[in-house]
Amino acid sequence: MEPTSARLLEPNLLEGLDERPIEELRELRTACQEVEIGLSYQRRLVQGPLDIVRSELIRRTEGGASDLASLLEALPEVLSDGPRSPALARPPTRLEPTQLDPEFGQVIDDVLGDGRLTRVHELDEAELTAVAERLAELEQQISRRRRAFHERIDALQSEITRRYASGEASVDSLLPDG
Numbered sequence: 001m002e003p004t005s006a007r008l009l010e011p012n013l014l015e016g017l018d019e020r021p022i023e024e025l026r027e028l029r030t031a032c033q034e035v036e037i038g039l040s041y042q043r044r045l046v047q048g049p050l051d052i053v054r055s056e057l058i059r060r061t062e063g064g065a066s067d068l069a070s071l072l073e074a075l076p077e078v079l080s081d082g083p084r085s086p087a088l089a090r091p092p093t094r095l096e097p098t099q100l101d102p103e104f105g106q107v108i109d110d111v112l113g114d115g116r117l118t119r120v121h122e123l124d125e126a127e128l129t130a131v132a133e134r135l136a137e138l139e140q141q142i143s144r145r146r147r148a149f150h151e152r153i154d155a156l157q158s159e160i161t162r163r164y165a166s167g168e169a170s171v172d173s174l175l176p177d178g
Contacts, residue, residue: 005035005101009148017159022169029156036149038097042104043142049117050135051078056120057128101145107138 007013008031017025055078111134120128163169 005099008032008035008152009145014152014155017155018162022160022163025156025160029153029160032149032152032156034097034099035101036146036153038099038101039104039142039146039149041097042100042108043139043146045108046135046139046142048079049112050132050139052117053120053128053132053135056123057125057132060125060128101142104138104142111135111138 008028013028055074059074111131116123116131120131123131160169164171
């Protein structure tokens with residue numbers, strides 16, 4: 001039975017790691033990594049639109065044109081790697097997620113639905129500000145959840161590493177029987 005995301009966030013998940021079978025630790029680590037990959041993907045889904053909306057707000061503040069052609073022309077620069085909010089520097093091991101958090105997925109759809117992002121140049125300043133605030137809040141929520149999974153992954157990895165270092169576990173156990 002594969003652990004659910006909610007089960008993986010239970011506070012007692014990390015209790016007694018030194019008493020659990022190493023196979024269980026590996027399974028939990030893998031499950032946590034799968035959820036984290038999905039959260040990383042969803043965070044990227046929020047960051048691009050957030051960058052676009054913030055760019056449109058700045059353009060308006062500076063008196064720039066607010067039309068689709070100007071927005072499209074600026075997209076390569078807007079979406080290039082630039083300053084981001086602080087995050088853990090953990091590149092994903094895989095870019096394609098197998099698990100997405102349905103709660104965050106629904107909120108992303110709610111905030112960006114109805115083609116809102118394609119009409120960003122048509123939104124009034126209040127609407128644009130509200131979208132930017134909601135996306136920033138959502139990005140922070142996803143980041144906090146990712147950090148919780150990073151903590152679990154680190155704790156599980158530490159216990160697995162400790163067992164190999166102490167000789168309690170052997171690399172031979174990973175090899176198929178010959």
